Amino acid sequence: MASSKIEEDIRTLLAAFRGLAGGRYACLLEPAGILFEDPEPEAAALKTLHTFLHAYRTQVFTIPDGLAAEGPAEDIFEGWEDDDFFLAFINRRVVLVVVCPDGEALRKQAERPLQALADRLLRFNH
Numbered sequence: 001m002a003s004s005k006i007e008e009d010i011r012t013l014l015a016a017f018r019g020l021a022g023g024r025y026a027c028l029l030e031p032a033g034i035l036f037e038d039p040e041p042e043a044a045a046l047k048t049l050h051t052f053l054h055a056y057r058t059q060v061f062t063i064p065d066g067l068a069a070e071g072p073a074e075d076i077f078e079g080w081e082d083d084d085f086f087l088a089f090i091n092r093r094v095v096l097v098v099v100c101p102d103g104e105a106l107r108k109q110a111e112r113p114l115q116a117l118a119d120r121l122l123r124f125n126h
Contacts, residue, residue, distance in 0.1 A: 006124050013117045014038040020109050023100030025049050030094050064089055090118050
């Protein structure tokens with residue numbers, strides 16, 4: 001599968017996750033930064049999310065270990081009262097972040113699209 005087709009599929013899946021959740025922003029984050037995002041952060045509120053996620057990307061990737069250890073963890077999302085954050089870690093190398101009203105509702109619908117996203121990411125060579 002050609003790289004441009006894979007990128008198109010990834011962008012389509014991000015938009016689909018955002019749509020399923022009724023969310024305002026979705027991105028794929030890796031330790032080095034944001035790989036893809038939907039929509040592009042042109043509005044000030046979306047630029048704030050982009051900047052926040054980029055700045056706290058290292059802390060985001062500590063969440064799985066903190067949950068596994070069942071110890072106290074810093075809540076980096078404290079203060080985001082109007083948003084819920086759905087996080088799905090893929091091989092602990094990439095995380096899907098969807099900013100939406102109800103992350104739990106998205107979790108119930110996300111299994112099949114997550115499988116498709118993981119497949120595209122495994123084929124993606126950036």
